[in-house]
Amino acid sequence: MTSAAISPTEAVREEDVRAAGELERTWGDPPGLMGWLRSTDHKSIGKRYIITAFVFFILGGIEAALIRLQLSRPENSLLGPDIYNQIFTMHGTTMMFLFAVPMMTAMGLYFVPTMVGARDVAFPRLNAFGYWVYLIGGLLLYTGFFLNIGPDTGWFTYVPLSGPEYSAGKRVDIWAQTVTFTEIAALVASVEIIATVFKHRAPGMTINRIPIFVWSQLVMAFMIMFSMPWVASASMFLAADRLIGTHLFNPAEGGDALLWQHLFWFFGHPEVYIIFIPALGMASQVVVTFSRREMFGYPAAVLANIAQGFLSFGLWVHHMFATTVPQLASSFFTATSAMIAITTGVQFFCWIATIWLGKPRLRVPFLFVLAFVVVFMIGGLSGVMIASVPFDTQVHDTFFIVAHLHYVLMASVFALFAGFYYWFPKVTGRLLGERLGRWHLALFFIGVNVAFFPQHFLGLDGMPRRVYTYLAETGWGDLNLLSSAGAVTTALSAALFLVNVWRSLRTGAKAGDDPWQADTLEWATSSPPTSYTFVHLPVVESRSPMWDHSVDRPVVTGMRTDLREALVTTLNDAIPDSRHYQPRPTIKPLVAALATGGTFIALIFTPWGLALGSIVITVCLIAWAWPDRQAHAELRRFEEGIA
Amino acid sequence: MTASSRNLPGVDVRHLPTTVFGARDTAWWGTVGFMAIEATTIVVCVASYFYLWRNSATWPPEHTLRPSLLWPTIAVIVMLVSNIPMVWLRRAAKRLDLAGVRRWLIVGTVLSAVFVVLRWQEFLALNTRWDTNAYGSIAWLSVGFHATLLIANLGETAVMTAMLHSSRRTERHYTDAVDGADYWHFMTGIWVPLYVIIYLGPYFL
Numbered sequence: 060m061t062s063a064a065i066s067p068t069e070a071v072r073e074e075d076v077r078a079a080g081e082l083e084r085t086w087g088d089p090p091g092l093m094g095w096l097r098s099t100d101h102k103s104i105g106k107r108y109i110i111t112a113f114v115f116f117i118l119g120g121i122e123a124a125l126i127r128l129q130l131s132r133p134e135n136s137l138l139g140p141d142i143y144n145q146i147f148t149m150h151g152t153t154m155m156f157l158f159a160v161p162m163m164t165a166m167g168l169y170f171v172p173t174m175v176g177a178r179d180v181a182f183p184r185l186n187a188f189g190y191w192v193y194l195i196g197g198l199l200l201y202t203g204f205f206l207n208i209g210p211d212t213g214w215f216t217y218v219p220l221s222g223p224e225y226s227a228g229k230r231v232d233i234w235a236q237t238v239t240f241t242e243i244a245a246l247v248a249s250v251e252i253i254a255t256v257f258k259h260r261a262p263g264m265t266i267n268r269i270p271i272f273v274w275s276q277l278v279m280a281f282m283i284m285f286s287m288p289w290v291a292s293a294s295m296f297l298a299a300d301r302l303i304g305t306h307l308f309n310p311a312e313g314g315d316a317l318l319w320q321h322l323f324w325f326f327g328h329p330e331v332y333i334i335f336i337p338a339l340g341m342a343s344q345v346v347v348t349f350s351r352r353e354m355f356g357y358p359a360a361v362l363a364n365i366a367q368g369f370l371s372f373g374l375w376v377h378h379m380f381a382t383t384v385p386q387l388a389s390s391f392f393t394a395t396s397a398m399i400a401i402t403t404g405v406q407f408f409c410w411i412a413t414i415w416l417g418k419p420r421l422r423v424p425f426l427f428v429l430a431f432v433v434v435f436m437i438g439g440l441s442g443v444m445i446a447s448v449p450f451d452t453q454v455h456d457t458f459f460i461v462a463h464l465h466y467v468l469m470a471s472v473f474a475l476f477a478g479f480y481y482w483f484p485k486v487t488g489r490l491l492g493e494r495l496g497r498w499h500l501a502l503f504f505i506g507v508n509v510a511f512f513p514q515h516f517l518g519l520d521g522m523p524r525r526v527y528t529y530l531a532e533t534g535w536g537d538l539n540l541l542s543s544a545g546a547v548t549t550a551l552s553a554a555l556f557l558v559n560v561w562r563s564l565r566t567g568a569k570a571g572d573d574p575w576q577a578d579t580l581e582w583a584t585s586s587p588p589t590s591y592t593f594v595h596l597p598v599v600e601s602r603s604p605m606w607d608h609s610v611d612r613p614v615v616t617g618m619r620t621d622l623r624e625a626l627v628t629t630l631n632d633a634i635p636d637s638r639h640y641q642p643r644p645t646i647k648p649l650v651a652a653l654a655t656g657g658t659f660i661a662l663i664f665t666p667w668g669l670a671l672g673s674i675v676i677t678v679c680l681i682a683w684a685w686p687d688r689q690a691h692a693e694l695r696r697f698e699e700g701i702a
Numbered sequence: 703m704t705a706s707s708r709n710l711p712g713v714d715v716r717h718l719p720t721t722v723f724g725a726r727d728t729a730w731w732g733t734v735g736f737m738a739i740e741a742t743t744i745v746v747c748v749a750s751y752f753y754l755w756r757n758s759a760t761w762p763p764e765h766t767l768r769p770s771l772l773w774p775t776i777a778v779i780v781m782l783v784s785n786i787p788m789v790w791l792r793r794a795a796k797r798l799d800l801a802g803v804r805r806w807l808i809v810g811t812v813l814s815a816v817f818v819v820l821r822w823q824e825f826l827a828l829n830t831r832w833d834t835n836a837y838g839s840i841a842w843l844s845v846g847f848h849a850t851l852l853i854a855n856l857g858e859t860a861v862m863t864a865m866l867h868s869s870r871r872t873e874r875h876y877t878d879a880v881d882g883a884d885y886w887h888f889m890t891g892i893w894v895p896l897y898v899i900i901y902l903g904p905y906f907l
Contacts, residue, residue, distance in 0.1 A: 063712070181728045250735035258728045262713050284735065288742040296750070296843065305832050305839035307750065313757050313836035318750060598712045617716030626715055627728055635715045637722040640874065677857050684861050691870045698720050698873045 062611040064594040066572050066584045075594055081620040082591035086178065089644055097644040099183035100590055104190050105169025106486065111190075112162035115197060117553070119153035122146050124550055127510070131543035133531040143527035144211035145230075149204055151214025152234060155330065156241040157197045159468070163337040164248035164283075166478060167276040169486070171252055173581040173588060174270050176261025176597045177625060181254035183641055184648050184683070189247030191652030196240025199660060203233035210234035213525065215327060216297070218308040218319045223301045232301060232663040235294040239659055242291040249280035249287075256280075259625055260633040261580065262615060263599035270579045270602075271347070271354060274361050275340025278368040282329050282336070286372070290326035293319060303666050317382055324375035331467065332371035336364060338474035339406055342428045345477050346410045348577040349425035350417025353603055356409040363405035370399045380448050381455040389448045396446035403439060407432065422575075423496035427477035430504050431470050438466030441515065456525075459518025465511045476503070476556070483563070484570030488586045491567065495559040502552035510545025513538040578603035583612075596626060599633075621702060622693050640697045642690055651679040721873040723796055723880045733881045737888045740851060744892055747844035748899060754836045761907045762837045766830050769841075773823035774901045780820065781890040784813045788883040795879040800866070803879055807863040810886070814856035821849050827901070841900050848896055851889050858882065 064070040070079045088098040098104065125146050129138045138146065172180050180186050203209050210230045212221040221231045256269070256277050269277075297319070299305040306312035308319050347354050354360055376384055376392040410432070419425065441463040445451045454460060476499075484490045522535050529535055573582040582605055584592050595614035601607050615635070618624055623641040628634055658672025686694060696702070724730050755761050762768060787809045794802025824845060832842035862882055865875055 182732055246739055250732055253735055254728055254731040257731055284738050285742050288739055289746055292743055292746040299843065303832065305843065306836040307839050313754060313763055315754060315757055318753050321753065322746065613712035615713055615715055617714040635713055635718055636726055638715065638718050638720050639728050680857065681861050686870055694872045694874060
C-alpha cells in the first residue's frame with residue numbers, strides 16, 4: 060500500500076492527486092490583480108509582509124548610512140541640523156515600527172500555521188486587514204518625510220519637545236498616527252498567532268511538542284497584546300494634547316512629562332524582547348536542525364523563553380535612571396535588569412549542550428546563529444553594565460547607549476538572517492548560495508563590529524547622541540570615521556545578500572521538500588508550499604515529527620476539499636474537537652483598512668475625522684460581517700454536511 | 703467530496719461537529735484576545751489617572767467641581783442588570799432556539815442604545831472639560847475610551863440582530879451570539895472599576 064500524501068509532491072495515489080487538484084481550486088488565490096488584492100492566504104500575506112518589512116529595512120539602512128556619512132568627520136556640512144533630526148527619527152521609527160516588529164510577526168504569520176500543521180491562520184481576513192493597515196502606516200510616514208514634514212523628535216518622541224508648544228506643525232502627528240497603524244497591525248497579528256497556536260495545531264501536537272520557534276512566537280504575541288496598548292494609548296494622548304488641548308503631559312495644568320516616559324517605556328522595553336524572543340526561536344530551530352538532534356533541555360528553554368517575556372515587563376524604568384524616579388525603584392529595576400541575564404543564559408547553555416551532543420553541520424544558517432551569539436553577548440554585557448544606576452547616569456544619552464542598543468538589536472538581525480537562509484528554500488523552492496552567504500556573514504559581522512564597537516569609546520569620552528556634528532578639537536573624528544567605515548561594510552554585506560537572493564531566484568539549486576533534513580512540519584510539504592499547504596493534514600507523535608517516520612506517516616482524513624475547512628483541536632492535548640469554516644478570499648479587508656487609514660489620517664487635521672471615520676468604518680464592518688449569497692450558500696453546505 | 707480514508711494510519715475527523723460554543727470554538731479566542739487588548743488600554747487609563755493624581759494637592763484640583771453621581775450611578779446599575787438578559791441570550795443560543803435568540807438580541811440592541819444615551823449624561827456628569835486641566839483630560843479620555851466599546855457593541859449587537867432575522871443566518875450565528883454575550887459581560891464588568899475610580903474616586907482620594 061502506498062502511504063497517504065502530506066506533501067503535494069508525494070501525491071501518487073489516484074485519490075490524492077484528485078484531492079490535491081480540488082484543494083488547489085478551493086484554497087488558491089483568485090487570478091489577476093483583483094485576486095492579489097483579495098488574497099487571504101497566510102503565505103501570500105506573510106510573503107508580502109516580509110518583503111515590505113525588508114524594503115523598510117533598506118530605507119532605514121539608507122538613513123543610517125546618511126547619519127554615518129554626516130558624522131564621519133568633524134564639522135561636516137553634508138546634512139543640516141533639521142534634516143539630520145528628521146533622518147535619525149525616521150531611522151529609529153522605521154527600524155523599530157516598520158521593520159523589526161512587523162518582520163518578526165510576518166515570520167510568524169508565514170511559518171506558525173505551517174509548523175503546527177494548519178492550512179491557514181485562525182482568522183484569514185483579519186490577517187489581510189492587518190497587513191494593509193501596516194502598509195498604509197508605512198506609506199504615511201514616508202509621504203510625510205518626502206513632503207519635508209517628517210517627524211524630527213526622535214523615535215521615542217519625548218514631551219515636552221513633541222508637545223504642542225515646542226513642535227508646531229504636523230510632524231509629530233504623523234509620527235503618532237504611524238505608530239497607531241503599526242500597533243493595530245501588530246495587535247491583529249498577536250491575536251492571529253495566539254488563536255492559531257491554541258486551536259489549530261495538528262492532532263497529537265500536545266503543548267510539550269510545540270516547536271520552539273512557535274513557542275517564541277506565542278510568547279511574542281502575548282507580549283504584544285499586553286505592551287502595545289501602552290504606546291497606542293500614549294500616542295493617542297499625545298495627539299489629544301496637540302489637537303484638542305488636553306493637558307496630560309502639560310505640567311502647568313497638572314499634567315506630567317514623565318508620564319509619557321513611563322507609558323512609552325512600559326511598551327518600549329518589552330518591544331526589544333518582542334524582537335529578541337522570536338530571534339531566539341529562529342536560532343533554536345536552526346541549532347536543532349543543524350545539530351541533528353532534539354533540543355537539549357526543551358522544557359528549560361521554553362520556560363526561560365516565557366520567563367523572559369514576564370521579566371521584560373519589569374525593566375522599563377532602567378531607561379529612566381537619569382530622571383527623578385525614587386532611589387528604591389532604581390535599585391529594584393537594576394535587580395530585574397540583571398536577572399534577565401539568567402534566562403538568556405539558560406537558553407545559551409541549552410544550545411551549547413545541543414551542539415555538543417549533536418553532529419553540527421556548519422552551513423550558513425548555523426554560522427549566522429554563532430555570530431548572533433557573539434554579537435548578543437557583547438550587547439548583553441554592556442547591558443549588564445548600564446543596568447547599574449551610577450554607570451548609566453554617566454553614559455546616559457551618549458554614544459555608549461547607541462552602541463549597546465545596536466549590538467542588542469543587530470544580534471536579532473543576525474538571527475533573522477539565519478532564519479532567512481534557513482527558510483528561503485521553503486518559501487521560494489530554491490537554496491541561497493552558500494559561498495555568497497559566507498561572504499555576506501563575514502562582511503556583516505566585521506561591519507557591525509567596526510561600526511558599533513568604537514561607539515562605546517566615543518560614549519565613554521562623552522560624545523552625546525543625536526548631535527548633527529562635533530568640533531575637531533574633541534578628538535572624536537578618527538573613531539567616527541572608523542565607525543562610518545563599518546557602516547559602509549555593513550551596507551556592502553546587505554547588497555551581497557540581495558545579489559544572492561536575485562541569483563538564487565534565477566539559478567539557485569532546487570530545494571526539494573526538505574533540503575536540511577529538518578524536524579518540523581513546514582518541511583513536510585512542497586517548496587514553495589501550495590495554497591492548501593498539505594494534501595492531508597499531518598498527525599504528530601513526538602517533538603520531531605519529521606524524524607519519526609519516512610513512510611506511512613499518520614494523517615488526518617475526512618477533511619473537506621470543496622470548501623475551506625480548518626480542523627480545531629483542544630488547547631493542551633491537541634485532540635481533534637470540531638471543524639471550522641474559513642471564508643473565501645475577499646476585498647473587504649482592504650476596504651476596511653482604507654477606511655481605517657482614512658480616519659486616522661483625517662484625525663491628524665481635525666477631531667471630526669473621528670466622527671466621520673466611525674461612520675465609514677461601521678459601514679465597512681457591517682459589510683464584513685454580512686455574508687454574500689455565495690458565502691452563505693457555502694456555509695450552509697458546510698454546516699449541513701452537503702457536498 | 704472528502705479525501706479518502708481507506709486503511710490509512712491516523713485519525714478520521716469527518717464526524718466532528720461544525721457548531722461548538724465558547725472556548726471550544728476558534729472565534730471565541732479572537733474575542734478574548736480583543737478583550738485582553740481593551741482591558742490593557744483601560745489599565746493604561748487607570749495607571750495614568752493615579753499618576754496624575756499625585757501632581758495635585760487636592761483631587762480634583764482647585765476650582766474644579768466633583769463629578770455628579772446621579773446619572774453615572776443609574777448607568778452602572780442598568781449595565782449590571784443588563785447582564786441578566788445576556789445570560790438568557792446565551793442559554794437560548796446554545797439550545798439553537800431562534801425565537802429566544804431573536805428576543806434577547808432585540809433587548810440587547812435596545813439596551814446598547816440606552817448605554818450610549820446614558821454615556822452622554824455621564825460625560826456631562828464629569829462637571830469639567832477635557833481641556834480644563836489634566837484631571838479633566840484623563841477623566842474624559844478614560845470615559846471616552848470605554849464609550850468606543852459601547853458604540854462598537856451597539857453596532858455589533860444591531861447587526862447580529864438583523865442577521866438572525868435575515869435569510870442569511872446559519873448555525874454559525876448562534877456561536878457568535880454566545881461570544882457577543884461574553885463580550886457584554888466583559889464590557890459592563892470592566893466599567894465597574896472605572897465608575898468607582900472616576901466618579902467615586904474624587905470623593906475619597
